Structure formats: structure tokens, C-alpha cells
Amino acid sequence: MTNGKRCRLFEGRRQRRISRRRDEILKAAACVFATKGYAGSTIKEIAAQADIAEGTLYNYFDGKREILLAIVNASQAPLETMLQEVCELREREDVIALAEKIFDVLISQTPFTRTLMAEAWLDDVILQDVVMGRLQRIGQHLQAFITARIADGAFRPVDPVLTSWMVIGMFSAIVIPILRGHTPVPSPERRRALAEAAVDLLLDGIRVREG
Amino acid sequence: MTNGKRCRLFEGRRQRRISRRRDEILKAAACVFATKGYAGSTIKEIAAQADIAEGTLYNYFDGKREILLAIVNASQAPLETMLQEVCELREREDVIALAEKIFDVLISQTPFTRTLMAEAWLDDVILQDVVMGRLQRIGQHLQAFITARIADGAFRPVDPVLTSWMVIGMFSAIVIPILRGHTPVPSPERRRALAEAAVDLLLDGIRVREG
Amino acid sequence: MTNGKRCRLFEGRRQRRISRRRDEILKAAACVFATKGYAGSTIKEIAAQADIAEGTLYNYFDGKREILLAIVNASQAPLETMLQEVCELREREDVIALAEKIFDVLISQTPFTRTLMAEAWLDDVILQDVVMGRLQRIGQHLQAFITARIADGAFRPVDPVLTSWMVIGMFSAIVIPILRGHTPVPSPERRRALAEAAVDLLLDGIRVREG
Amino acid sequence: MTNGKRCRLFEGRRQRRISRRRDEILKAAACVFATKGYAGSTIKEIAAQADIAEGTLYNYFDGKREILLAIVNASQAPLETMLQEVCELREREDVIALAEKIFDVLISQTPFTRTLMAEAWLDDVILQDVVMGRLQRIGQHLQAFITARIADGAFRPVDPVLTSWMVIGMFSAIVIPILRGHTPVPSPERRRALAEAAVDLLLDGIRVREG
DNA sequence: CATGAATGAGTCTTCATTCAT
DNA sequence: GATGAATGAAGACTCATTCAT
Numbered sequence: 061m062t063n064g065k066r067c068r069l070f071e072g073r074r075q076r077r078i079s080r081r082r083d084e085i086l087k088a089a090a091c092v093f094a095t096k097g098y099a100g101s102t103i104k105e106i107a108a109q110a111d112i113a114e115g116t117l118y119n120y121f122d123g124k125r126e127i128l129l130a131i132v133n134a135s136q137a138p139l140e141t142m143l144q145e146v147c148e149l150r151e152r153e154d155v156i157a158l159a160e161k162i163f164d165v166l167i168s169q170t171p172f173t174r175t176l177m178a179e180a181w182l183d184d185v186i187l188q189d190v191v192m193g194r195l196q197r198i199g200q201h202l203q204a205f206i207t208a209r210i211a212d213g214a215f216r217p218v219d220p221v222l223t224s225w226m227v228i229g230m231f232s233a234i235v236i237p238i239l240r241g242h243t244p245v246p247s248p249e250r251r252r253a254l255a256e257a258a259v260d261l262l263l264d265g266i267r268v269r270e271g
Numbered sequence: 272m273t274n275g276k277r278c279r280l281f282e283g284r285r286q287r288r289i290s291r292r293r294d295e296i297l298k299a300a301a302c303v304f305a306t307k308g309y310a311g312s313t314i315k316e317i318a319a320q321a322d323i324a325e326g327t328l329y330n331y332f333d334g335k336r337e338i339l340l341a342i343v344n345a346s347q348a349p350l351e352t353m354l355q356e357v358c359e360l361r362e363r364e365d366v367i368a369l370a371e372k373i374f375d376v377l378i379s380q381t382p383f384t385r386t387l388m389a390e391a392w393l394d395d396v397i398l399q400d401v402v403m404g405r406l407q408r409i410g411q412h413l414q415a416f417i418t419a420r421i422a423d424g425a426f427r428p429v430d431p432v433l434t435s436w437m438v439i440g441m442f443s444a445i446v447i448p449i450l451r452g453h454t455p456v457p458s459p460e461r462r463r464a465l466a467e468a469a470v471d472l473l474l475d476g477i478r479v480r481e482g
Numbered sequence: 483m484t485n486g487k488r489c490r491l492f493e494g495r496r497q498r499r500i501s502r503r504r505d506e507i508l509k510a511a512a513c514v515f516a517t518k519g520y521a522g523s524t525i526k527e528i529a530a531q532a533d534i535a536e537g538t539l540y541n542y543f544d545g546k547r548e549i550l551l552a553i554v555n556a557s558q559a560p561l562e563t564m565l566q567e568v569c570e571l572r573e574r575e576d577v578i579a580l581a582e583k584i585f586d587v588l589i590s591q592t593p594f595t596r597t598l599m600a601e602a603w604l605d606d607v608i609l610q611d612v613v614m615g616r617l618q619r620i621g622q623h624l625q626a627f628i629t630a631r632i633a634d635g636a637f638r639p640v641d642p643v644l645t646s647w648m649v650i651g652m653f654s655a656i657v658i659p660i661l662r663g664h665t666p667v668p669s670p671e672r673r674r675a676l677a678e679a680a681v682d683l684l685l686d687g688i689r690v691r692e693g
Numbered sequence: 694m695t696n697g698k699r700c701r702l703f704e705g706r707r708q709r710r711i712s713r714r715r716d717e718i719l720k721a722a723a724c725v726f727a728t729k730g731y732a733g734s735t736i737k738e739i740a741a742q743a744d745i746a747e748g749t750l751y752n753y754f755d756g757k758r759e760i761l762l763a764i765v766n767a768s769q770a771p772l773e774t775m776l777q778e779v780c781e782l783r784e785r786e787d788v789i790a791l792a793e794k795i796f797d798v799l800i801s802q803t804p805f806t807r808t809l810m811a812e813a814w815l816d817d818v819i820l821q822d823v824v825m826g827r828l829q830r831i832g833q834h835l836q837a838f839i840t841a842r843i844a845d846g847a848f849r850p851v852d853p854v855l856t857s858w859m860v861i862g863m864f865s866a867i868v869i870p871i872l873r874g875h876t877p878v879p880s881p882e883r884r885r886a887l888a889e890a891a892v893d894l895l896l897d898g899i900r901v902r903e904g
Numbered sequence: 905c906a907t908g909a910a911t912g913a914g915t916c917t918t919c920a921t922t923c924a925t
Numbered sequence: 926g927a928t929g930a931a932t933g934a935a936g937a938c939t940c941a942t943t944c945a946t
Contacts, residue, residue, distance in 0.1 A: 080907095081909095085475065095393065095915075096310075096393060097308060097310055097392070097393045099307075099308055099310035099311035100309075100310035100393065102935085102936060102937085103936075103938080104935095104936080110308075112911090113910060113911045113912060113938080114911085114912070114937090114938085115910070115911055115912065115913095115938085115940080116909075116910050116911070118937095118939080119908090119909060119910075123937075123938075124936095124937065124938090132362075152292060174392070178389070178392035178393060180451075181308070181385070181388060181389035181392065181451065182306070182307065182308045182311065182389060185471060186449060187451065187453065188453075192453065206477065209477075210404075213479065214478065214479060215477045215478060215479060216467075216475075216477055216478070216479055218477050220473065221469065222465075222468055223472060223477060225444055226441045226444050226445070226468075226469060228444055229440045229441045229442070229443055229444020229445070230437045230440045230441050230444075231927095232425070232440055232443070232444065233437050233439055233440020233441075233442070233443065234436075234437070234440070240392065240398065240929060242319055242399075242403065243397060254433070257429075257430065257433055258437060261429065261434060261473075261476070262472075262476060262477060262479045263476045263477060264427075264472060264475075264476040264478055264934070265473060265474045265475040265476035266417065266420075266426045266427055266429050266434060266474060267426060267427070267475055268424065268425060268426060269475045270425055313918085314917060314919070314921080315919075315920095323927080323928090324927060324928045324929055325920090325921090325928085325929065326921090326922080326923080326926095326927070326928055326929065326930095327926075327927050327928070327929095328945075329920095329921070329922080330926060333918095334920075334921075335920065335921095407918080460906060499886070500930095503930095517815065518732075518815060519730060519732055519815045520733075521729075521730055521732035521733035522731075522732035522815065524914085524915065524916085525915075525916060525917080526914095526915085526916095534931075534932090535931060535932045535933060536916090536917085536918080536932085536933070537917085537918080537931070537932055537933065537934095538930075538931050539931060540916095540917070540918080540931070541929090541931075544737045545916075545917075546915095546916070546917095596814070600811070600814035600815060602873075603730070603810060603811035603814065603873065604728070604729065604730045604733065604811060609873065609875060610875075614875065626867020635901065636900065636901060637900060637901060638900070638901055640890075640894065640899075641890065642710060642891055644887075645894060646865050646895060647865045647866055647867075648867070648890075648891060650866055651862040651864070651865055651866020651867070652859045652862045652863050652866075653862070654862055654865070654866065655858055655859050655861055655863075655865065656859070656862070657856075660843070662813075662814065662820065664821075664825065666821060676855070679851075679852065679855055680859060683851065683856060683859060683895075683898070684894075684898060685898045685900045686849075686896070686897075686898040686900055687895060687896045687897040687898030689847065689848060689849070689896045689897055690846065690847060690848060690849055718906080734937085735940060735941080736940075736941060737940075737941095745907090745944090746906060746907045746908060747907085747908065747941090748905095748906070748907055748908060748909095748942090748943080748944080749905075749906050749907070749908095751942070751943080752905065752906075756941075756942075757940095757941065757942095836931095901946080
């Protein structure tokens with residue numbers, strides 16, 4: 061008798077195989093959800109996209125809704141990893157770097173982000189717990205930056221919350237058309253240029269300095 | 272049958288009645304689509320919301336898809352009316368006024384706007400023909416304003432297209448949470464304050480003027 | 483405008499039509515459940531048996547389970563009506579008459595009874611709330627009869643509960659093979675003969691009177 | 694491969710191991726079938742109850758249906774063994790002893806009996822070949838007893854077939870609620886008392902002897 | 905032999921659309 | 926025109942069975 065649980069040396073391999081397959085399914089589902097929406101997508105399409113049978117899908121997820129939630133959660137990790145590397149924003153350059161990193165993360169996982177954004181328009185849980193949570197996470201960095209610069213006299217005494225929110229809006233206006241597939245994915249150089257232009261606009265406005 | 276075409280004097284009244292009923296249905300459908308999404312809504316819900324029978328709905332629209340398209344088109348008129356009143360943006364005040372007007376239009380027809388925004392994430396036709404069309408329509412005003420002020424030396428030589436796009440992003444960041452129901456609808460005074468803050472940020476940035 | 487709710491004179495007719503259709507579906511479903519069991523039956527079969535489309539079925543019942551419960555409840559009414567006519571059992575003849583009536587009721591609605599009996603083996607709710615409830619209802623009559631006759635010295639001092647329960651078993655042994663389709667449905671004369679034989683056995687036993 | 698047929702000395706042990714495992718599976722399956730019914734049970738549940746993998750089950754049985762049939766057949770052996778020990782019913786005591794033995798056999802293998810009874814309502818093969826077969830087997834003993842006692846003048850000239858059938862009904866009324874889990878399993882003393890009460894009722898009826 | 909992931913036919917249920925009243 | 930019952934195609938999900946490891 062080889063013992064019901066198989067040799068433990070193989071357990072790890074099995075777990076990795078399951079994990080890999082789950083990721084494949086999530087990726088396939090994200091692609092389908094991103095273009096047809098959650099309610100407009102079918103399990104059949106997702107299974108076809110993942111190149112497995114419909115029933116197999118239920119060996120990895122409890123149902124359609126759980127796939128959506130797994131996508132939402134999976135899209136959290138890369139952003140979180142990235143944000144933890146952000147120490148403190150001190151200079152113009154720091155903000156540009158942050159913007160670039162966020163661009164990279166969002167665009168590198170486009171189907172996940174797109175699924176998230178589309179569903180946040182309809183699902184209050186996703187809006188509150190996920191999208192708003194992340195935006196506020198980013199907003200905290202920006203607000204800390206703004207507040208500090210106001211304190212040291214470099215910035216005018218603007219409302220940090222409102223301002224950070226509008227900064228997020230500015231950057232969103234750049235990222236969303238790309239995510240949505242309306243604008244082609246920009247080269248890294250172009251991304252940097254966009255980030256710089258946005259930050260410059262933010263810092264100095266468009267009006268000519270009268271001084 | 273008393274007469275094939277009815278008395279012509281009553282034709283107008285009949286047309287108005289039909290038109291009124293169509294609007295009621297659209298309004299009801301927009302409310303349902305706004306919260307559940309197109310694919311997640313049912314004809315039964317829409318009919319219940321409009322307080323008519325399901326079959327009646329098909330006397331006014333060819334099908335579910337046609338209702339969506341009618342909503343999309345119906346949301347065009349108010350914005351268009353408003354934009355036609357906008358002559359030329361010359362001053363800070365003009366831009367603020369434009370922003371306020373757009374706020375008013377979008378928020379006064381929240382269910383329509385929300386349906387539109389949610390569906391634009393999924394439907395290429397709606398994105399291209401409707402949402403992008405309108406944003407470019409607004410962008411043209413902004414770009415003309417920016418270009419003119421650059422020409423007369425009031426503005427720095429920024430890229431008008433990119434800048435106008437980011438301005439739209441800033442204002443979107445204010446409007447979207449309201450439309451989405453995340454932020455309560457602001458009072459007219461608050462709206463004006465928000466518009467002013469955004470325009471000021473746009474014009475002068477947040478950095479202290481060194482002059 | 484003919485007023486949304488139609489003329490009230492037609493409401494009654496509509497209600498009757500719905501009620502009639504519900505009964506048809508219940509009858510069809512009972513036939514299917516009786517031979518294949520609840521879990522082994524499909525909505526498709528029931529719909530085919532009732533000669534309607536699958537979807538139509540859901541206009542009359544919330545789901546498969548609700549059909550089962552409706553069958554169970556529908557089978558209650560005839561028995562209840564019958565039991566309410568039973569005044570008090572006084573003579574041998576009264577008991578025979580009761581047995582005959584119960585035979586008639588159970589057999590006249592065979593598919594319902596059979597569905598009920600088969601499901602009571604699996605479903606605790608049906609067993610407790612329905613089958614046991616009815617058996618106890620009948621048992622009460624029998625116990626009252628037995629107790630009264632013991633009191634007036636006609637019966638030996640047996641345990642009324644146990645005895646009534648065994649009487650039910652005796653009669654069940656006659657009815658069940660008929661319901662189950664193992665024994666052909668007996669003629670009214672034969673039914674009476676069976677009831678008489680059972681009651682005689684019950685009253686006097688099989689042993690020869692030694693007196 | 695070291696040898697095609699293994700050492701013959703070990704064949705018997707292997708057969709016993711297989712047989713033991715089959716019995717374990719049958720026991721597990723009977724428990725599941727007894728409470729959920731055949732159609733309502735899944736292979737996964739049975740495998741879990743037997744603490745083996747789903748696939749393993751197919752090494753011992755050809756499919757779900759075969760497990761049911763094996764349960765039905767397995768429940769035959771103990772009853773048969775018991776019935777072969779019954780010589781001839783001569784006295785009241787013999788009948789009581791038979792009843793007690795049948796109680797013991799049925800209750801000691803409750804899940805098997807229950808599966809059998811529930812399925813006999815739906816499956817004609819099981820009803821005919823198995824349940825009716827066994828009841829007639831028991832009935833023969835009873836009929837022989839009754840016929841003999843009529844012949845020697847101890848019993849009245851009742852119909853032996855009908856009477857034996859109603860006796861079975863009486864005893865069923867005691868056993869079924871226990872099997873079904875509605876009545877707690879009675880102690881051996883209580884079982885004897887029930888058997889005695891039933892036989893007494895059967896022999897002497899409930900009416901007071903007029904002699 | 906044991907395992908359990910893969911499969912896809914089959915189940916219950918929903919819903920856009922039609923049509924007789 | 927208004928109604929809502931009827932329809933059946935399509936969707937999410939289940940499960941008996943197979944088979945590679």
C-alpha cells in the first residue's frame with residue numbers, strides 16, 4: 061500500500077499544477093469578462109478560451125461569481141507589491157516614477173484591470189472594497205506628498221484630498237483609453253513623456269508665469 | 272373600422288402620446304440598466320419599472336438592444352443643446368461655466384449617463400460613436416481655448432490635445448463618483464467650488480509661484 | 483383606455499384558467515414522480531406529460547421542489563374532506579365504512595398518494611408533517627373507537643395506540659400493493675369484502691372461539 | 694512482471710481482501726442511498742463515506758446501478774439464512790419467535806433494508822424479484838401455519854393468503870417506523886412485547902370472548 | 905490497484921420575444 | 926394598443942464515468 065496521500069514529495073508538485081491551472085483559467089476568464097462583461101460572458105466561452113471542458117472549470121472554482129472575485133483579488137497583488145516599494149514622494153521625479161509604475165502594473169494586466177473597472181460600475185461590493193480601496197491607497201501617497209510640500213512652502217495651500225483626487229483623474233484619463241483598447245499601448249518612452257507632461261501640468265499649470 | 276387613418280387633427284396628439292410613452296420606458300430602462308447593467312437586466316424588470324406589460328414594450332421598441340441604443344441616443348440631446356450654447360471660451364470664468372453646465376447635464380440625467388459609461392467599457396460601438404464622440408466634442412472647445420491663449424501668450428506652449436484630455440480627466444474624477452452613487456450629489460454652490468478649484472489647479476498648478 | 487386590469491368580470495375566468503392549468507400540471511407531475519421518484523424525474527418529462535413547454539411550467543410553479551410540495555398538499559384535501567364526514571365509529575359497520583372510504587380516496591388519487599409514500603422514505607419533512615400527520619389523524623378515530631368499546635366492556639383491554647397502529651398496518655397491506663401497481667385495482671365489491679375480512683380478523687382473531 | 698497469476702497461495706487472501714472491500718463499499722453506499730435515495734445520491738458521496746477515491750469504486754463495481762443491485766442482493770443473504778432455520782410454525786410461540794427474528798434481521802441491516810424499501814416504490818424489478826419474492830417467502834410459512842391450524846380445527850376457516858398478508862402488514866407497521874428512523878430502535882424486551890401483542894391480536898382479536 | 909482531474913451530456917432555470925385575446 | 930401566458934434556446938452547474946499517473 062502506497063499510503064492514501066501519495067508521497068509527500070509529490071504534493072508540492074500537485075499544488076503547483078493546480079495553482080498554475082487556476083491562473084490559466086483566471087487569465088482566460090479575465091479576457092472574456094473584459095470584453096463582454098461579467099453578465100454577458102458564459103462559462104462555455106471561458107472554458108473554450110482556457111481550452112478546457114466546462115466541467116473542469118468547476119474543479120478549480122465554485123462558480124462564475126467566484127471566478128470574478130478571484131480575478132479581482134488576483135489583480136490586487138501586483139499593485140500592492142508595487143506600492144510597498146514606494147517609500148516617500150519627495151521630488152517631481154518621485155511622482156513621475158510612481159505614475160510610470162502604476163501605468164506598467166495596470167497595463168501589464170490589462171484584462172484584469174478592465175474587468176475590474178467595468179464591473180465596478182455595477183457591483184457595489186467591488187466598487188467599495190476593491191476599486192475605492194486601491195484609489196485611496198494611492199491617494200494617501202499623493203496626499204502625504206502634497207501636505208508635506210505645503211508645509212515646507214513649496215506648494216500653495218490647496219486642499220490635499222481634492223487635489224490628489226484630481227491628479228488621479230488626470231492619470232486615469234491617460235490610462236483608461238489604453239486599457240479600454242481605444243488608444244494603442246504606448247512605448248515606455250512615451251509613457252514617461254506622458255507622465256512628465258501630466259506632472260508638469262499639475263505642478264505649474266498652464267498659465268504663463270507672470271513673475 | 273370608422274376610418275383608416277383617424278382624423279388628422281388627432282394625429283399630432285397621438286404622436287405625442289407615443290413619444291411620451293417611449294420616454295417613460297427609456298427612463299425606466301435607464302434606471303434598471305444603470306444599476307444592473309445591460310446584460311444583467313431583464314425586460315420584465317424594465318416593464319415593471321415602467322409600469323406596463325412586457326408585451327407593450329415591444330409596441331414601442333424592437334427589442335432590448337434597441338432600448339439601449341435609444342437610451343444612448345436620448346442622452347445625446349441635452350448635452351448637445353448645452354454645447355451649442357457655448358460660444359467661445361475666453362476667460363477662466365468661461366471654463367468654469369462650461370464645467371458647471373456639463374456637471375448639471377450629466378447629473379440631471381444620471382441613469383442615462385451611468386448606463387452609457389458602464390456600457391462603453393464593453394461595447395465598441397457605444398465607445399466609439401457615442402462616448403468618444405462627445406468627449407472630442409467637448410475637447411474641441413477646450414483645445415480651441417488652449418490654442419488661442421497660447422497664441423496670445425497667456426498660456427505656456429503645452430500640447431493642446433493632451434492637456435484638454437487631462438482636463439477632462441480631472442473633471443471626470445469629480446463627476447464619476449457622483450454618478451456612480453459613491454459621493455452624494457453636491458449642491459450647486461459646492462459644484463461651483465469644485466469647478467473653480469479644478470480650473471485654478473489647471474491654470475496655476477500647485478507649485479508656489481517663484482516670481 | 484380599457485383600464486390596465488381588464489374588466490373584473492373576466493378576472494374570475496382567468497383565475498379559473500390558471501387554477502385548472504395548475505391542476506393539470508400537478509397531475510402530470512404526480513404521474514411522473516410516482517413512477518420515477520422526485521429525484522429521478524426531470525422537468526422535461528413533466529412538461530411533456532402535461533403537454534406544455536418547459537418554460538411554461540415556471541409560470542405556474544417556482545421550481546421542481548414546489549411542484550412536489552404542491553402535490554403533497556393537494557393530496558391532503560380529499561382525505562381531509564372525507565375524514566370530516568366521519569362522525570363517530572360505533573359499530574363494526576362504521577369501521578368497515580371508514581376503511582372503504584379511505585380505500586376510495588387513496589386509490590382515486592393514486593399518483594399523488596404514490597408520490598407521497600415514495601418520498602416519505604427520503605424526506606423527513608414530508609414524513610413528519612404530512613404522512614405521519616395523516617396517519618395520526620386516522621389513528622385518533624380508531625383509538626377513540628377502541629377506547630370507547632373497552633370502556634363499555636365490548637373490547638378487551640388492549641393498548642389503543644398500538645392496536646390502532648397495527649390496524650393501519652393491516653389496511654396498508656391491502657392498499658399499498660394496489661397503489662404500487664402490483665395488484666390490480668379491486669372492484670367496489672371486492673373492496674368491501676377486503677374491508678370486512680380485515681375488520682373481522684381484527685375483531686375476532688383467527689383462533690376458534692372456545693366458548 | 695514477475696509472474697502472471699501471483700502465487701496461488703495468496704489468491705485466497707487477495708479474494709478475501711477484495712470481498713471485504715466490496716462489503717465496505719456496499720455498507721457505505723447503503724447508508725447514503727437510505728437517506729438520499731438512489732437518484733439523489735452521488736458517487737462522490739458514496740466514495741467519501743467509504744473513505745476511498747471515486748475511481749477506486751469502479752475497480753469493485755461496474756457503476757452506480759450495479760452498487761444498488763449489489764445492495765439489494767446482499768440484503769438477501771441474512772434473511773435467507775434466518776428463514777432456513779425456521780422449521781415449522783406450530784404454536785403461538787413459534788410465530789412470535791419468527792417475528793422477533795425478522796425484526797432482528799431487518800433492523801440489524803437497517804440501511805440495506807431502507808434502501809430496498811425506498812427503491813421498491815420506484816423500481817419494478819426490485820419490487821417483483823426482490824421485495825415481493827421475500828414477502829411471499831415469509832407468507833408461505835404463515836400460510837402453511839394457518840392452513841394446518843384450520844385443518845386441525847384450532848383456527849376458523851379464514852382465507853390463508855389474505856390473512857397472512859394482513860399479518861405481514863401488522864408487523865410492517867411496527868418495523869417500518871423503526872427502519873425509517875421515526876421510532877427509536879426498541880430494546881429486545883420491547884421487541885418481544887410488540888411481537889406478542891401483535892400475535893395475540895391476530896389470534897384472538899380485540900373483541901371480548903362471549904363464551 | 906489507488907487516485908482524482910478531465911470530460912461533456914444532461915439538469916434546472918431564466919428570459920427575450922411572440923401572439924392570441 | 927395593451928396584456929401576460931407560452932415558448933424554447935441558452936446559461937450555470939452537476940455528476941457518472943474514464944484514464945493518465
